[in-house]
Structures are given as C-alpha cells and as structure tokens.
Amino acid sequence: MxxxxxxxxxxxxxxxxxxxxxxxxxxxxxxxxxxxxxxxxxxxxxxxxxxxxxxxxxxxxxxxxxxxxxxxxxxxxxxxxxxxxxxxxxxxxxxxxxxxxxxxxxxxxxxxxxxxxxxxxxxxxxxxxxxxxxxxxxxxxxxxxxWHGTPLDCTEDELYTRISSTSRRNLKAADRNGVKVLASTELDAVHEFHRLHVRLRKNKYRLLAQPLEFFERIWQQFSPGDNVVTLLSEVDGEIAAGAMYLVWGDRLYYKFGASLSEYLPMRPNDALYWAACKLGLSRGLASVDWGISDLDQPGLVSYKRKWASEERRVVTxxxxxxxxPKSEVGAMLGELTRLFTEESVPDDISTKAGALLYRHFC
CATH class of the missing domain: 3.40.630.30 (Gcn5-related N-acetyltransferase (GNAT))
Incomplete structure (x- = not known):
C-alpha cells in the first residue's frame, strides 16, 4: 500500500x-x-x-x-x-x-x-x-x-485490497477470535463508550477524560440524520474496544477511540477500523478522516498508515x-491529574475530576 x-x-x-x-x-x-x-x-x-x-x-x-x-x-x-x-x-x-x-x-x-x-x-x-x-x-x-485519511472512491472489495496486508491478517484473526462489532446511533452507546474512554485515559496514559456532558452534547448536535455513530467491539459478550465517528459534509471522522489492553491480541481495533470504512462506503461518503497523531507516537502513526493512503502534516x-512559563497553577493541575488517575481511585471519581478540570487544559 x-x-x-x-x-x-x-x-x-x-x-x-x-x-x-x-x-x-x-x-x-x-x-x-x-x-x-x-x-x-x-x-x-x-x-x-x-x-x-x-x-x-x-x-x-x-x-x-x-x-x-x-x-x-x-x-x-x-x-x-x-x-x-x-x-x-x-x-x-x-x-x-x-x-x-x-x-x-x-x-x-x-x-x-x-x-x-x-x-x-x-x-x-x-x-x-x-x-x-x-x-x-x-x-x-x-x-x-x-494526519491520515482513507479515500472511499472504490468498492468494498477494492478497498480491502488497498489496506495493508497486516491489516487484512488482523481482520482474519479478529474473525477467528469471534470479535463482533456493534454500530449504534443511540445515546446509551455513547455512555458505554465513555466508560471505556475513562478507563483507557486513566490506566494507560494517567490522564483525565473529557466530561460525559461533552459527549452527550456532541450526540445532541449530530444525532439528527444519524450523523454520530458509536462502534463497539465485543469479545464473548464483553466490550473490548470502541470508537465514536461523526459525519460532516462528505467525510466520516474518527474522533474518539478506546480499548482494553487485555483484548488487543483479539484484534478488536482492526475490526472497528474496517467497520468504519464499510460504514463510510454504505453512506456514499468520500473519505474517512482518521485525525492526527503526534510524531512522538510512532506506533500510532504506523498503525494508521496501515489503513490510510493519504498522509499530511498538521502544524501548531x-x-x-x-x-x-508554566505557573504554579499549571503544576497544580498536573498534580491533581496525577492524583485522580491513581490506580486506587475509582473510575467514577476520575470521571468527576475530568468534568471539573478539563476545560482548563485547552
């Protein structure tokens, strides 16, 4: 590719x-x-x-x-x-x-x-x-x-041949492992995804998640026309990974994603990516926008390249x-984030902390 x-x-x-x-x-x-x-x-x-x-x-x-x-x-x-x-x-x-x-x-x-x-x-x-x-x-x-994007100017079979051979192998592995992808335009699925999102941000990155209210307002704004779709990968009935996609214009945007590390060998994320591509094709959209990845995250950049045939640079x-310079307030916000993402802190407390503090991170 x-x-x-x-x-x-x-x-x-x-x-x-x-x-x-x-x-x-x-x-x-x-x-x-x-x-x-x-x-x-x-x-x-x-x-x-x-x-x-x-x-x-x-x-x-x-x-x-x-x-x-x-x-x-x-x-x-x-x-x-x-x-x-x-x-x-x-x-x-x-x-x-x-x-x-x-x-x-x-x-x-x-x-x-x-x-x-x-x-x-x-x-x-x-x-x-x-x-x-x-x-x-x-x-x-x-x-x-x-930044990465996947044009959808082709049939599903043609798109399957465009993605990397590694992605195709992973899709076959996901199928063998019984990974199922559920697509929902309902608010309940957004809530389910947010719980997964909080766990990933807290346990893997030691970061707070954006508040549930933000996800709910996104859903309120984009739910007319079913322009917000939550995809959830399940393994043996348990949610292993999820992602939220938004439609604007002729593009499908990948905005949020989360997964549980113990299920990664089952390839739930590959199943999600492929489901998103098929969703875009079924709606007659022109492309999938996979968003940006920091250059100091080469693993994420490499993963997206397996799915995308377009790559560009986004500058700040x-x-x-x-x-x-970083002030005492900035240091305090960093310390509060560290405290509220300790393993011993319940997820619901981390969620409330994110709702209280996240607006200051912009």
Whole structure:
C-alpha cells in the first residue's frame, strides 16, 4: 500500500475583488455554515461541533467571515478567548484536532486574523501545513503532527485490497477470535463508550477524560440524520474496544477511540477500523478522516498508515505574545491529574475530576 504525502488540489475559485470582513457567530451564521459545509471546511469548523464545545465548557466563539463582492463567503476564521486560572489565551479552536482557517481562494487569508492578533493575547491554532495561515509571518510553528485519511472512491472489495496486508491478517484473526462489532446511533452507546474512554485515559496514559456532558452534547448536535455513530467491539459478550465517528459534509471522522489492553491480541481495533470504512462506503461518503497523531507516537502513526493512503502534516502555530512559563497553577493541575488517575481511585471519581478540570487544559 502506498502512502501519499502532499498538497490537495489548488483552490478552484479565483479572487478578483477586495473582500469585506464581517464578525459573525459561527454557530448560527448561514454563510459560515455554507463555507464549513464545502471543501474548505471540516468537522471542527462546523456549527454543530463549535456549539457542542462551547455549550460544554461555557465558551463564547468569535469569528471573521470574508465575503466577496458578489456576497459569497470565501474565507472564515474562528476562535475562543479563554480567561481562567491559567490566564488569558486564545484557542482557534479548543479541543480540536485542527481548525483550519477556511479559504475558498489561495489568497483569502489576509485580514481574517487581524483583529485577534491585534490583541497581543497568546493565540494557538492547528491547521494543515499547506494552509496559507502557516506562511503568515505573524505566526510561528511550534509543533507538528501526522494526519491520515482513507479515500472511499472504490468498492468494498477494492478497498480491502488497498489496506495493508497486516491489516487484512488482523481482520482474519479478529474473525477467528469471534470479535463482533456493534454500530449504534443511540445515546446509551455513547455512555458505554465513555466508560471505556475513562478507563483507557486513566490506566494507560494517567490522564483525565473529557466530561460525559461533552459527549452527550456532541450526540445532541449530530444525532439528527444519524450523523454520530458509536462502534463497539465485543469479545464473548464483553466490550473490548470502541470508537465514536461523526459525519460532516462528505467525510466520516474518527474522533474518539478506546480499548482494553487485555483484548488487543483479539484484534478488536482492526475490526472497528474496517467497520468504519464499510460504514463510510454504505453512506456514499468520500473519505474517512482518521485525525492526527503526534510524531512522538510512532506506533500510532504506523498503525494508521496501515489503513490510510493519504498522509499530511498538521502544524501548531502560535501568534501574539509568548505564553507565560508554566505557573504554579499549571503544576497544580498536573498534580491533581496525577492524583485522580491513581490506580486506587475509582473510575467514577476520575470521571468527576475530568468534568471539573478539563476545560482548563485547552
């Protein structure tokens, strides 16, 4: 299986006039939704995702929309201003894999970030490395991650031959081991997955999980049209792994995943990935977006490469003033996280701690 790293096709629309910049609410503005639903948008700039994040954490989003002389939206950039115990900062956007400035033209970036950069407040955003924002001299790159995607421009049989031979062997092993994948659009499945998610974050990574309320609000926003699907792998009636997928535009997004280490030899995750690919095919979607992986997690990057034929880079950019060095508050949050993820702490206590503290981690 070959992996392609490169740029997407050039923007099809040419800019011929000076565009007007308007402040908008990205949750409700019709033109923003139009832009977010096109090729320039993604799940993370979509109104339902922004609504779910802001409702869960009490944020108020801001955005600037670039409109052509004919009234068409040609650019958009959104962010959230945060002022809490960790100080003032701007996230564009918080709790996202990436939130690329949406540009219908290759020259549509200038002006969209002027207002937010003028504040001098530390700004952080993630976008594909070939987004024009990455070339803005007012922003500096401070991180890089891998992104993977699987085009669904084929039949199921053709897709099966495209994935790696290792993945095909693992799928056969999952079948021999009796792994069953259940797909649900119901809220109960989200609750089941969240319990698994808390266990993985706590026991493997010593991290808190995002609150259940966030998952419930995602479900509320995307359940119309059955655009949120929870997949659960079972082995002998026990849940071994799970994942939440969201549909926006013509893509299926893998957003959250969790599994139990004792079941990994049964290959429940491979069964989940293949079920997701078949789900995307059955809905006539164009691709599966597997999200980002830190480059210091080579195992995860390698695993996704077995399923994806597209690979790109996502960069983290900073603007405004440099963020303050790690403070006593940051150290305290780290120590609280360590305490609430001790093996002796019940999962329900870790869950409550995540609900209380997670908003400060953006």
């Amino acid at each position: 070959s992996t392609r790293i490169g740029r997407p096709p050039a923007h099809p629309i040419e800019e011929s006039t000076v565009n007007a910049i308007h402040p908008v609410d990205p949750r409700t503005d019709r033109r923003w939704r139009q832009l977010a639903g096109g090729s320039a948008g993604s799940l993370f700039t979509s109104p339902p995702w922004i609504q779910a994040v802001c409702d869960s954490y009490g944020f108020t989003p801001e955005a600037r929309l670039s409109v052509s002389g004919s009234g068409d939206p040609v650019g958009g950039f959104a962010w959230v201003a945060v002022d809490d115990i960790r100080g003032e900062r701007i996230a564009a956007l918080p709790f996202c894999d990436r939130a690329d400035p949406m540009l219908a033209t290759a020259t549509g970036w200038p002006g969209l970030a002027d207002d937010v950069l003028a504040t001098g407040t530390p700004l952080t955003l993630r976008c594909f490395s070939d987004n024009p924002a990455a070339a803005d001299p007012r922003l500096r790159q401070v991180g890089e991650a891998a 950019l900073r603007g405004g003033q440099d963020p303050k």
